[in-house]
Amino acid sequence: MDLKKIEQAVTMILEAIGEDPQREGLLDTPKRVARMYQEILGGIEEDPSRHLHVMFNEEHEEMVMVKDIPLYSMCEHHLLPFYGVAHIAYIPQAGRITGLSKIARTVEGFAKRPQLQERLTAQIANSLMDVLEPQGVLVVIEAEHMCMTMRGVKKPGSRTVTSAVRGIFQKNKATRSEAIALLNTGKL
Amino acid sequence: MDLKKIEQAVTMILEAIGEDPQREGLLDTPKRVARMYQEILGGIEEDPSRHLHVMFNEEHEEMVMVKDIPLYSMCEHHLLPFYGVAHIAYIPQAGRITGLSKIARTVEGFAKRPQLQERLTAQIANSLMDVLEPQGVLVVIEAEHMCMTMRGVKKPGSRTVTSAVRGIFQKNKATRSEAIALLNTGKL
Ligand SMILES: Nc1nc2c([nH]c(=O)n2[C@@H]2O[C@H](COP(=O)(O)OP(=O)(O)OP(=O)(O)O)[C@@H](O)[C@H]2O)c(=O)[nH]1
Numbered sequence A, B: 001m002d003l004k005k006i007e008q009a010v011t012m013i014l015e016a017i018g019e020d021p022q023r024e025g026l027l028d029t030p031k032r033v034a035r036m037y038q039e040i041l042g043g044i045e046e047d048p049s050r051h052l053h054v055m056f057n058e059e060h061e062e063m064v065m066v067k068d069i070p071l072y073s074m075c076e077h078h079l080l081p082f083y084g085v086a087h088i089a090y091i092p093q094a095g096r097i098t099g100l101s102k103i104a105r106t107v108e109g110f111a112k113r114p115q116l117q118e119r120l121t122a123q124i125a126n127s128l129m130d131v132l133e134p135q136g137v138l139v140v141i142e143a144e145h146m147c148m149t150m151r152g153v154k155k156p157g158s159r160t161v162t163s164a165v166r167g168i169f170q171k172n173k174a175t176r177s178e179a180i181a182l183l184n185t186g187k188l
């Protein structure tokens, strides 16, 4: 990532909106924004599915679900955050169970790019299918887009729900319904 | 506002983070971000207190409070949104009552700049004092900063509360306590 170029660009933006990039509060802003983009958009060149390769040789073939994974990403249309939760379910192939935190790391990895919510959802589902070769995967993301709340149509509180189903969750309606019911059980 | 310069800067940022600004999803992003900054940071040269000059010659000298005004602004350190609610109370001078929506417009006007929450709070209070010449003003802002939730310390749910008191709210503890109690009454 070219931090110097981001710094230059941020200074240009401050000038263009009529601000004085030399005033005290803004002096470090270009540097901060550059470091921040490295943190929140630094996932472009990484392959987040690498986390999933940590596998346990466990004979479990029942559904595993990780719910309410906090999610922060950046809308590729406006470079404003969208945020919410991701829910992931998969039915493993015997001997191919991954670490729970690795699922959350995969979500985070794909989120650290300029994204569309639909693409993010599909990328997570596809990477789980590719690496774990499970019987099926279900990914649901519920998110609020700042580009719809703080500007434009200004609809605070509206949430976008996207899902991606693969394998047995796609073929078998009963399995899918069961997973969706589990999404709705009470909090701990 | 120099929209062309913002567009150039956004293209530079996309390149610097390793993206291809020519891919379909990003083609219009520089234009969109420029329009968006005009919308959400376009308040630098305006004087938001101009809204308050709409006054009604009403003999009311009791506290007027507008609570839970939705607020969206941009953190001047990270150019990420912070958002929440503003609560405004003032005790008018007889004959100097302003329109309720004008109070909300004033909040919005000061929010449309690279801001610090403390400065935003004080600017709103000062502009009410200057224009309405009331007996006193109380401004409270509760906000969540995306720079503390999606990056850095990552503390989603943490909220920052700032306040500014002027005139009788500063001098008279009882009046201030009464206002703060009214902030906590139930929702409609
Ligand atoms: N399906 C989908 N749409 C999205 C995502 N992010 C995002 O900005 N959009 C939509 O992309 C569209 C961009 O439209 P546009 O080119 O007219 O840009 P704009 O800023 O003027 O649109 P707007 O003011 O309606 O938000 C908007 O409808 C916006 O809501 C996303 O993750 N998924």
Ligand SMILES: Nc1nc2c([nH]c(=O)n2[C@@H]2O[C@H](COP(=O)(O)OP(=O)(O)OP(=O)(O)O)[C@@H](O)[C@H]2O)c(=O)[nH]1
Binding pocket: A028, A032, B075, B076, B077, B078, B115, B116, B117, B118, B145, B147, B148, B152, B153
């Ligand atoms: N008092 C106050 N502090 C703010 C506001 N907005 C904002 O970013 N800050 C703080 O400004 C400081 C900037 O610190 P820094 O120069 O070390 O930048 P940084 O991004 O590395 O800090 P961080 O990673 O701790 O957020 C942070 O503590 C951040 O929380 C605000 O509105 N009011």
